[in-house]
Amino acid sequence: MKKVTVLVCYDVQVTDADGPRRLRRIARACKDHGVRVQYSVFECVLEPKDWVVLRARLLTELDDSCDSLRFYFLSEDVAKKTEHHGARVPLDVEGPLIV
Amino acid sequence: MTTALNTLFITLEGARLNKEGERVVVTLHDEKKAEVPLRHLRSVVCLARAWMTPELLESCVEAGIHVSFFGMTGRFLVRVEGLPGGNVLLRRAQFRVADDGARTLEIARAVVVGKLGNARQFLMHARRDAVEERKPVLEEAVRRLSGHLRALERAEDLEQVRGLEGIAARDYFEVFPSLLKGEARRFTFDGRNRRPPRDPLNALLSFGYALLAQECAGALAGVGLDPAVGFLHEDRPGRLSLALDLMEELRAPVVDRLVFSLVNRGQLKPEDFKTEAAGGVLLRDEARKAFLVAYQGAKQVEVQHVFLGQQTSWGLVPHLQALLLARVLRGELDGYPPFAVR
Numbered sequence: 001m002k003k004v005t006v007l008v009c010y011d012v013q014v015t016d017a018d019g020p021r022r023l024r025r026i027a028r029a030c031k032d033h034g035v036r037v038q039y040s041v042f043e044c045v046l047e048p049k050d051w052v053v054l055r056a057r058l059l060t061e062l063d064d065s066c067d068s069l070r071f072y073f074l075s076e077d078v079a080k081k082t083e084h085h086g087a088r089v090p091l092d093v094e095g096p097l098i099v
Numbered sequence: 100m101t102t103a104l105n106t107l108f109i110t111l112e113g114a115r116l117n118k119e120g121e122r123v124v125v126t127l128h129d130e131k132k133a134e135v136p137l138r139h140l141r142s143v144v145c146l147a148r149a150w151m152t153p154e155l156l157e158s159c160v161e162a163g164i165h166v167s168f169f170g171m172t173g174r175f176l177v178r179v180e181g182l183p184g185g186n187v188l189l190r191r192a193q194f195r196v197a198d199d200g201a202r203t204l205e206i207a208r209a210v211v212v213g214k215l216g217n218a219r220q221f222l223m224h225a226r227r228d229a230v231e232e233r234k235p236v237l238e239e240a241v242r243r244l245s246g247h248l249r250a251l252e253r254a255e256d257l258e259q260v261r262g263l264e265g266i267a268a269r270d271y272f273e274v275f276p277s278l279l280k281g282e283a284r285r286f287t288f289d290g291r292n293r294r295p296p297r298d299p300l301n302a303l304l305s306f307g308y309a310l311l312a313q314e315c316a317g318a319l320a321g322v323g324l325d326p327a328v329g330f331l332h333e334d335r336p337g338r339l340s341l342a343l344d345l346m347e348e349l350r351a352p353v354v355d356r357l358v359f360s361l362v363n364r365g366q367l368k369p370e371d372f373k374t375e376a377a378g379g380v381l382l383r384d385e386a387r388k389a390f391l392v393a394y395q396g397a398k399q400v401e402v403q404h405v406f407l408g409q410q411t412s413w414g415l416v417p418h419l420q421a422l423l424l425a426r427v428l429r430g431e432l433d434g435y436p437p438f439a440v441r
Contacts, residue, residue: 032121032136050138091133096395097107097140098388099114099125099133 004051007072008034008042008058022061026069029057037090043078045094104141106314107133108391110384112147118155140164142317144310146387165317175309180320189323192428193341197328204257206344206427206435207331211264212251213348213437218271219244220440221351225278225359233277240274243267260331271351275300283362285369295379299372300358302380303390307354308346310394311417315349316342318417322425345420348437353413357397361390406436 008030012023030036033054034044044054055071062069075081079092091097109116111127118124123143125133137158142165145151151166159166160181167178196202219241226237247267254260268291275288288300296302316326316339329340331347361367371386382390398414411419416438426432 028120031119031134033138034136046138091135093105093135093139094399096392097105097133097135098391098395099107099109099111 002048003045003076004048005074005076005078006034006044006046006051007074008044008054009070009072010040010058010062011068012040013063013066016066018063022063022067025061026058029054029061035090035093037084038088043074043090105135105139106395107135107140107143109143109145109149110147110388110391111149114145114147114149115151116143116149116155117152118158121158123155137162137164142167142313144313145169163321165313165320167313169309175313178313178316186323189425189429190325192430193324193328196428197330197334200257203330204254204260206424207257207260208251208254209435209437210331210344210347211260211267212248213439214264214350215244215248215251215267216437217348217440218267218351218355219248221356222271222274229277236274236277240270243270257331264331278359278363280363282365282368286362295375295377297378297380299367299369299380299382300362302372302382303358303361303367304354306382306387306390307358307394308350311346311349311354312339312342314414315339315345315417315421318421319345319424321418322421324421324425324428345417345424348420348439349416352440353397353416357390357393361393366393403441405439405441 010026012026013019014023027036027040030042030044033046033050034042037043044051046054058069079094084090107123107125109125111125111132113127114132115126116123117126119134121137123133123135123137123140124131125135140162143159145166145168149168156166156179158164160179163181165178165180168176170176196206222237222241222244226234226241229237244267247263247270251260251263254263272288272291279286279288286300287298289298291304292298292301293305296305319326319341324341326339326342328334329342329344332338332340332343334340366389367386371383371389372380373383374380398412400413401410402413402416403409404411404416404419406423407419420438423432424435427435
């Protein structure tokens with residue numbers, strides 16, 4: 001199956017009592033499936049079946065009265081078409097993983 | 100179909116690996132070094148003394164991620180995996196074929212044909228780029244390998260196949276010094292030696308083969324075969340004989356080619372190695388990292404699978420070959436088609 005590449009971005013309102021919990025859970029779901037590229041932005045390269053799981057998990061956590069969530073579906077060669085400047089160079093999960 | 104999943108290599112001495120959510124988190128002295136989602140991994144290879152929590156190990160085993168540990172010298176130590184997957188009927192078929200002299204001979208022969216064919220192809224490529232005075236040496240080696248390939252077809256028992264393989268290996272390694280170019284001529288190579296490797300090139304070959312053997316073992320286990328019950332290689336406790344069989348055809352095009360491209364391009368130099376008191380030669384940390392980066396890169400390179408008629412990557416070749424072997428053992432395919440480099 002062809003993998004899908006999705007950029008997940010979110011805004012979670014942390015001022016209400018439940019906000020920090022939602023923020024944490026949304027971040028956790030993204031971390032399990034992808035790579036954090038900025039504080040509320042994740043790149044996820046996934047099997048279609050895993051994408052369905054992540055999407056469902058995110059939508060369950062979201063409070064759609066005050067939060068927002070955006071999915072950008074990217075082309076496969078996104079790595080070649082991306083520039084990164086500054087700190088926090090994200091991990092390339094498809095590249096060599098050597099620590 | 101198997102997808103190309105990644106391998107996480109741990110080279111930090113004293114690293115701790117634990118599980119957070121569905122991720123592997125690597126820390127060294129309480130500093131977070133990496134965080135990788137489990138679903139991107141096919142295996143975890145620890146090349147330094149690392150520490151892994153039972154929770155993570157459990158998740159790896161359940162997710163079918165193979166975990167292996169190597170000693171500091173690159174010697175394989177241990178491999179952790181869950182209950183054998185796949186089909187008991189397939190494993191029984193594998194054992195029956197392994198006990199059947201005639202069928203074992205056919206598979207062993209195919210494996211060696213694959214090995215010599217790809218070794219020959221590797222030398223032919225090298226000959227094309229070689230300086231004029233080295234061409235005759237390589238030409239001669241190619242000619243000899245062709246002769247051994249013809250003799251293989253006439254081999255009547257396993258001993259003859261193994262004998263030819265041994266002779267061919269010597270002829271092949273003999274021309275290795277002729278493959279060195281420019282500055283890389285400072286490397287010396289006086290035949291293959293191991294346990295421990297006694298020169299830098301042998302150290303690189305041993306390291307590369309050890310990694311490849313683990314991948315082959317993982318690929319075999321993935322289709323439900325027992326990596327320890329081989330055909331060309333005799334059963335021996337602790338030896339992954341079938342993984343070694345599967346690896347034969349990939350040694351030259353994957354490991355040998357990588358080793359020579361690294362030294363000939365000057366990415367690895369004789370200074371990148373150190374000699375132990377006992378005479379064994381080791382890669383220094385930076386060199387080991389450079390090798391791993393190149394090795395992972397080589398797995399992404401596209402290659403044409405002639406038998407299956409499809410484009411694939413080197414990283415998937417062991418998995419495809421394991422599938423083909425399973426079909427042979429089940430009787431769905433009448434002979435094992437080794438992977439042939441064009």
